[in-house]
Amino acid sequence: MIPTTTLNYPIDEESRKFEKTNTKIYQSSDEASLRVANEVADLIKERQKKGKNVVLGLATGSTPTKVYEYLVKFHKEDGLSFKNVITFNLDEYYPMEPDSIHSYVRFMNEHLFDHIDIKKKNIHIPDGTLDKEDVREFCEAYEKKIDQAGGIDIQILGIGRTGHIGFNEPGSSLKSKTRLVRLDRVTRLDAASDFFGLENVPIKAITMGVGTIMAAKKIILMAWGEGKSSIIQQSVEGKIKESVPATFLQHHENCDFILDTASASSLTRMSTPWLVTECDWDDKLIKKATLWLSEKLNKAILKLTNEDYNEYGMGNLVAEVGSAEHINLKVFNDLQSTITGWPGGKPNTDDSRRPERKSPYPKRTLIFSPHPDDDVISMGGTLLRLVDQGHEVHVAYQTSGNIAVFDDEVIRFLDFATDVQANNQELENKLLEARKFLSSKTPGQVDSPEIQKIKGFIRKGEALAACRYCGVEEKNAHFLNLPFYETGAVKKKPHSEEDIKITYDLLNEIKPHQIFAAGDLSDPHGTHRVCLEIIYQTLERLVADKADWLDDCYVWLYRGAWQEWDIADMEMAVPIGPMDMERKKNAIFKHQSQKDAAMFPGNDEREFWQRAEERNKETAIKYNSLGMAEYEAMEGFVRHKFM
Structure with a gap:
C-alpha cells in the first residue's frame, strides 16, 4: 500500500458544518x-x-x-x-x-x-x-x-x-x-x-x-x-x-x-480548516493557510496584515505567533528557499537553506519514468539542468508504453524497414502479417505479441532520441519493461516480485545520490501509481537489507502533464528560462508517436507539450504573485523521506 501524507485536519462536528452528507x-x-x-x-x-x-x-x-x-x-x-x-x-x-x-x-x-x-x-x-x-x-x-x-x-x-x-x-x-x-x-x-x-x-x-x-x-x-x-x-x-x-x-x-x-x-x-474551527497550527498548516490567504486577497505574502488573518479565521494563529509580520516573513523565507537553479545541489556554497546538498558533486541521478516520455514531459527542464551542470544522469523507463502507439505507426515503421533492407523476406513477411492482423483487429482487441514488441521498439527509439537530445548517454538509458505492464491491454496485472527485483537490481547497480520518481496518484489503479508503489517497496527492501548508499540519497517526486503539486507542498522549485522551455518542448517532440494525438489523452485534449508548458508557466506565475521573483516557468518537486 502506498503511504500518503495528510494534514492534521479536524474531525469534530463543528468542522463538518459545510458538509450536507455523512x-x-x-x-x-x-x-x-x-x-x-x-x-x-x-x-x-x-x-x-x-x-x-x-x-x-x-x-x-x-x-x-x-x-x-x-x-x-x-x-x-x-x-x-x-x-x-x-x-x-x-x-x-x-x-x-x-x-x-x-x-x-x-x-x-x-x-x-x-x-x-x-x-x-x-x-x-x-x-x-x-x-x-x-x-x-x-x-x-x-x-x-x-x-x-x-x-x-x-x-x-x-x-x-x-x-x-x-x-x-x-x-x-x-x-x-x-x-x-x-x-x-x-x-x-x-x-x-x-x-x-x-x-x-x-x-x-x-x-x-x-x-x-x-x-x-x-x-x-x-x-x-x-x-x-x-x-x-x-x-x-x-x-x-x-x-x-x-x-x-x-x-x-x-x-x-x-x-x-x-x-x-x-x-x-481539509483544504481550509481554519474557516470552520480552531486549528492546531504546525509549520505545514501555517504555510498552507498563508499562501491561501495571499491568493485569496491577491496580495503578496509580505503585504498581509493582522486584519487579513483575523477576517479569515486565523486570529488564533496571529495570537500564537505574535503578528502578521512574523508569520509573513517565516513563510516568505520558507518559500524562497524552495527555489533553486541547482537541482543537483550547488557546489562550494552554503547549502543550509537549499533543498539539495552541495556534496557530493557531481551526483549520480536516476530519473524513473513510468512511460517513455514522462521524464521530459514532467521534468524535462530539470533533467536538462542536471545534465548541463555535469551530473551523471540515468533514466529508467519503467514500462514499454506499447499500448499507447497507434496501429498505423507499426505499418509506417515496417514499411521503412523493408525499404531500407530491400528483398529481406523475413521483414516482408512480418509486414504482411502485421497488415493482416491490424486490418481485422476490433476496437480494444489485444495486439499479437509481435505487434506489442514492435510498438515497444517504436517507443524505445523515441526515448533514446530524447536522451541524445538532452545529453543523456545512451548507456544510461535503462529500459526495464516491468512485467506488470505487459498485458497488451489497458488493464494491467498486479505488480509482482519480479517487478521489484528488476528495480532493486538497477538501484543497487547505479547507487544514485538522487532519485526522481513520478508522484501522480490521481488514478488509484493507474500505471504511475503502480510504478511508484514498486519504487517504494524496493526502497523498503533496500533499507531492510542495509544498503549503505541509501544514507546519501534523496528521493524527489515530480508530477505529470495533468496536474502539479500545490505550492504549499513544493519543497524544490526549479526555474526554467525561455531557452530551456524550448529545449524541453523539443525533447517532448522526439516522441513522435505521441505527437499531434495521444492514444490516451485523458480529460485534456491538448497535446502533452502544451499541457506541460502551461502547467510550468502557471507555477511561475503563482510564485510571482506571492512576491517571489518573476520566472518564465518552473517545475516543482516534493521530497519523499523513506528513512
Missing part, C-alpha cells in the same frame, strides 16, 4: 475499500443467521475493484458464502455484447461472480444486446425484479467527473427510473482509454435511475484520488441541482461518502 475519510483507498467490504460482509452474515436474503446494488469501474477483491478474499479464506445474496448492477453500455472486454457482465464475472458461490439466477445486469424497441419493457421488468427482491439493501456507487451516479448524467431527475440514456461527452472521454479511442466508446447506456438509487435502504458512494476532489466538494457541500446528480444524495437519510484523503482534499475541513 463523509468518512480514510488514509488510503485500500483502507476505505476494506471498510466497505466489511460492512457488506457483516450484513450478509447477519441476514444468513436470520435465514434472509441480502440485495446488493453493484457498480463497475476502477473504484469498487478493491472492495470486490476483499469480498472474494473473505469467501476463499474466511468461508463467507454469497448464496443468500441477490445483486442488481447499476448499468451497462448499449449496445454491448456480454463477452466483450468492455462489457460490465464480463467485468463483474472477472472481479467477483466467477470467484464466489453466488447463485447465477440471483445476478441481474442490464442487457446490452436488446433490440431498441425491447429496452423500455426490459427496464420496467428490471424495476419490478428489484421490488420483488425486497428492494436494495446496500447500493454501491462511484462518481463521475460530471457528478453522474450510475449513468445518470447532468439533467437527470430525482424521480428517474431504469432507462436508456445518452452519455455525456466528458463521461465518454473518461472511458476513451478503456476503448482505445473516443470514437469506440458507445454513446448510450442502460442505467438505474436516480429514483431507483434513492430507494435503496443504504447508499455507499466511494471516490479515490485528487481527480475526484472537485466533484466531491460540489456533491457534499454544494446546492442540490440536476446538473450535479450526486447532490441528490443529500436527500438520502442513510448515505455515506467513503473517501480517501486525496478525493476529500477540496472539502472545507
Whole structure:
C-alpha cells in the first residue's frame, strides 16, 4: 500500500458544518475499500443467521475493484458464502455484447461472480444486446425484479467527473427510473482509454435511475484520488441541482461518502480548516493557510496584515505567533528557499537553506519514468539542468508504453524497414502479417505479441532520441519493461516480485545520490501509481537489507502533464528560462508517436507539450504573485523521506 501524507485536519462536528452528507475519510483507498467490504460482509452474515436474503446494488469501474477483491478474499479464506445474496448492477453500455472486454457482465464475472458461490439466477445486469424497441419493457421488468427482491439493501456507487451516479448524467431527475440514456461527452472521454479511442466508446447506456438509487435502504458512494476532489466538494457541500446528480444524495437519510484523503482534499475541513474551527497550527498548516490567504486577497505574502488573518479565521494563529509580520516573513523565507537553479545541489556554497546538498558533486541521478516520455514531459527542464551542470544522469523507463502507439505507426515503421533492407523476406513477411492482423483487429482487441514488441521498439527509439537530445548517454538509458505492464491491454496485472527485483537490481547497480520518481496518484489503479508503489517497496527492501548508499540519497517526486503539486507542498522549485522551455518542448517532440494525438489523452485534449508548458508557466506565475521573483516557468518537486 502506498503511504500518503495528510494534514492534521479536524474531525469534530463543528468542522463538518459545510458538509450536507455523512463523509468518512480514510488514509488510503485500500483502507476505505476494506471498510466497505466489511460492512457488506457483516450484513450478509447477519441476514444468513436470520435465514434472509441480502440485495446488493453493484457498480463497475476502477473504484469498487478493491472492495470486490476483499469480498472474494473473505469467501476463499474466511468461508463467507454469497448464496443468500441477490445483486442488481447499476448499468451497462448499449449496445454491448456480454463477452466483450468492455462489457460490465464480463467485468463483474472477472472481479467477483466467477470467484464466489453466488447463485447465477440471483445476478441481474442490464442487457446490452436488446433490440431498441425491447429496452423500455426490459427496464420496467428490471424495476419490478428489484421490488420483488425486497428492494436494495446496500447500493454501491462511484462518481463521475460530471457528478453522474450510475449513468445518470447532468439533467437527470430525482424521480428517474431504469432507462436508456445518452452519455455525456466528458463521461465518454473518461472511458476513451478503456476503448482505445473516443470514437469506440458507445454513446448510450442502460442505467438505474436516480429514483431507483434513492430507494435503496443504504447508499455507499466511494471516490479515490485528487481527480475526484472537485466533484466531491460540489456533491457534499454544494446546492442540490440536476446538473450535479450526486447532490441528490443529500436527500438520502442513510448515505455515506467513503473517501480517501486525496478525493476529500477540496472539502472545507481539509483544504481550509481554519474557516470552520480552531486549528492546531504546525509549520505545514501555517504555510498552507498563508499562501491561501495571499491568493485569496491577491496580495503578496509580505503585504498581509493582522486584519487579513483575523477576517479569515486565523486570529488564533496571529495570537500564537505574535503578528502578521512574523508569520509573513517565516513563510516568505520558507518559500524562497524552495527555489533553486541547482537541482543537483550547488557546489562550494552554503547549502543550509537549499533543498539539495552541495556534496557530493557531481551526483549520480536516476530519473524513473513510468512511460517513455514522462521524464521530459514532467521534468524535462530539470533533467536538462542536471545534465548541463555535469551530473551523471540515468533514466529508467519503467514500462514499454506499447499500448499507447497507434496501429498505423507499426505499418509506417515496417514499411521503412523493408525499404531500407530491400528483398529481406523475413521483414516482408512480418509486414504482411502485421497488415493482416491490424486490418481485422476490433476496437480494444489485444495486439499479437509481435505487434506489442514492435510498438515497444517504436517507443524505445523515441526515448533514446530524447536522451541524445538532452545529453543523456545512451548507456544510461535503462529500459526495464516491468512485467506488470505487459498485458497488451489497458488493464494491467498486479505488480509482482519480479517487478521489484528488476528495480532493486538497477538501484543497487547505479547507487544514485538522487532519485526522481513520478508522484501522480490521481488514478488509484493507474500505471504511475503502480510504478511508484514498486519504487517504494524496493526502497523498503533496500533499507531492510542495509544498503549503505541509501544514507546519501534523496528521493524527489515530480508530477505529470495533468496536474502539479500545490505550492504549499513544493519543497524544490526549479526555474526554467525561455531557452530551456524550448529545449524541453523539443525533447517532448522526439516522441513522435505521441505527437499531434495521444492514444490516451485523458480529460485534456491538448497535446502533452502544451499541457506541460502551461502547467510550468502557471507555477511561475503563482510564485510571482506571492512576491517571489518573476520566472518564465518552473517545475516543482516534493521530497519523499523513506528513512
